Amino acid sequence: MPVMTIVQAVNSALREEMRRDDRVVILGEDVGRNGGVFRCTEGLIDEFPDRVFDTPLSEGGIIGTAIGMALYGLRPVPEIQFMDFIYPGFDQIVSEAAKMRYRSGGQYTVPMTIRTPFGGGIKGGHYHSQSSEAYFCHTPGLKVVVPSTPHDTKGLLTNAIRDPDPVMFLEPKKLYRAIKEEVPEGEVTVPIGEAKVRRKGRDLSIFAWGYMVNVSLDAAERAAKEKNVEAEVVDLRTLVPLDTKAILDSVKRTGRAVVVYEAPRTGGYGAEISAIIAERAIEYLHGPIVRVTGFDTPFPYTLEDVYMPNPDRVLAGIEKAMAF
Amino acid sequence: MGDLLRVIKDDGSTDPELDPELSPSDAVRLYRLMLMERILDTRMLALQRQGRIGFYGPSVGQEATIVAPALALDAGDWVFPQYREPGAALARGMPLLDLVNQFMGNAADAVHGRQMPCHYVFRAGNYMSISSCVGTQIPLAVGAAWAAKIRGDRIVTLAFFGDGGTSTSDFHVGMNFAGAFHTPTVFVCNNNQWAISLPVARQTASETIAQKALAYGFDGVRVDGNDALAVYRAARDAVKKARAGGGPTLLECVTYRIGPHSSSDDPSRYRDEKEVERWRLRDPLTVYRRYLKHLRIWTEEFEENIEKAIGDEITEAVRLAEVNPPPPIESLFGDVYAEMPPHLEEELEDLKRVRGR
Ligand SMILES: Cc1ncc(C[n+]2csc(CCOP(=O)(O)OP(=O)(O)O)c2C)c(N)n1
Ligand SMILES: [Mg+2]
Helix, strand or coil: CCCCHHHHHHHHHHHHHHCCCEEEEECCCCCCCCCCCCCCCCCCCHHHHCEEECCCCCHHHHHHHHHHHHCCCCEEEECCCCHHHHHHHHHHHHHHHHHHHHHCCCCCCCEEEEEECCCCCCCCCHCCCCCHHHHHHHCCEEEEEEECCCCHHHHHHHHHHHCCCCCCEEHHHCCCCCCCCECCCCCCCCCCCCCCCEEECCCCCEEEHHHHHHHHHHHHHHHHHCCCCCEEEECCCEECCCHHEEEEEEEHHHEEEEEEEEEEEECHHHHHHHHHHHHHHHHHCCCCCCCECCCCCHHHCHHHHHHHHCHHHHHHHHHHHHHH | CCCCCCCECCCEEEECCCCCCCCCCHHHHHHHHHHHHHHHHHHHHHHHHHHCCCCCCCCCCCCCHHHHHHCCCCCCCEECCCCCHHHHHHHCCHHHHHHHHHHHHHCCCCCCCCCCCCCCCEEEHHHCCCCCCCCHHHHHHHHHHHHHHCCCCCCCEEEEEEEEECCCCHHHHHHHHHHCCCEEEEEEEEEEEEEEEEEEHHHHCCCCCCHHHHCCCCEEEEEECHHHHHHHHHHHHHHHHCCCCCCCEEEEEEEECCCCCCCCHHHHHCCCCCHHHHHHHHCHHHHHHHHHHHCCCCCHHHHHHHHHHHHHHHHHHHHHHHHCCCCCHHHCCCCCCCCCCCCHHHHHHHHHHHHHH
């Protein structure tokens, strides 16, 4: 079985789906000859010269026309070079893609997957680092998927492309080449809407997505060694629709919850998870729900490592939750 | 409109109709700034490869389109840069050391290492803070020009952007508002033929970028962007017209990005080195040297002296910048608002507690 990075898993899913379904097309900045600035679409233009398009520099154009393609019956997979640059296309996503099925009573739909790298960890400063998933999670009609491993990347991207609704597919760029694992050739599917327990633990539940899953796993190992605390780490994988059952099952078993996310604290998607736990499992809790997050500041350059939650800060969160 | 405005002839003499007739000291100043930018780029890319700065976006080949428009402005005018114009910042009086501190993102950087390299700001020179987001500066430049008009100030604003930038909605918005409100704005498009891997021919079906101005109701001028005198002349005329109430102008400076898009880019993936070699023959510094030679200013000795002086200046700036520590963690939380609200104070306290453990 081939060993893949997340970049290769993205590429593999795209290639497989383009082979399987001739309605799948790719468009975006530098996705053709250059293979994308992160090389996720490398070589696809050679195999599918008529279905991979380098576009002019306009996210509104990329997303707006992709929506039009989807309305017409294609399965576009637009790439936005960095999630930080998605905002010129935000209007199209929120006002058009997300509402089309609803406002047309299902007569028109937008089966489109917007792929975009998100999150910090590459010293990219304000505009190559942000985690703005909450804006999209807050928009009814969009699905929001965030893989954290190569296998899940391939499986979830495949399912996203096949999904009848618009999917935001957020790729944790810090992990693009950081981890490798075996991923089958050919078809791999992972259902959208299912969380996965990455580490079993009885004392406390950590909920995370993207790169923060890895940070949480490191913190959990340290908690076991240094504090004798066994933390469970739940990788949410899909933010909308959320696997509420997996969250509640875990927290009911452990009685403690730490939610970890990179985005600014206020209004981050982890606030929603905290609210669900508080609403539906408070009687199981031994202590407060703790959030470990980015700060309510723009994303910095030099002090990136201070800004991003790291195992130290997650460990401090674990201690806080265990203090009760 | 398809014709390129040129001033410097192949023998270094100038077209007498178009020559902006710089004084000898201004002529040298223009050269020195272009050369400074060239040498700075080379040095900074080398530092980047050694890991001493994190990222760099060179502007080799575009020096004329960057420095000359900045020199055509008055001190009170405003610049809304893209991210590839350190020469314009220096022309606006930004000290080299400030620039290098910004590239290093250290404690002496005016914005505390908050932004990645090549994203500086210099208010004393009316040099706006740089965003990575392509095109966003264009409406801002129009708004500032509009404000100057509302206030009755005879101020001109100048926006720099690339050929890729002309595809953004902000370009359309900015051009349209500038036309509709007749604002004193000069739009300088550095058409360097590439937007990362996309050649300009696939960026737009328009034959020229200059012609886009026509649709918005004002003039577009196409300039040889490697002829600093032509760029200067066109920019000076546009600035003068704007200041006199004649409205906006779009300048398309036809030039070439000799280097990679940035230190993260590998242009061999998407373009032919032969094309680069062809453009090297029209290096803006070479073209300008011919002119200085014609004026009997340029000699080998002149070149050696000026290169040495610039090299020493950069060496000294790097030396001074490198001793600075990283910014303190408190700087993360400043300037989010005019006053730090309680939730940020709490976050800072929390952070200190965790780090102090
Ligand atoms: C809105 C937006 N989309 C995408 C990017 C990524 N990006 C950075 S520079 C660039 C190309 C810009 O080309 P051009 O405008 O011609 O300027 P040049 O770099 O050639 O000077 C792209 C696509 C960005 N910074 N902002
Ligand atoms: Mg360009």
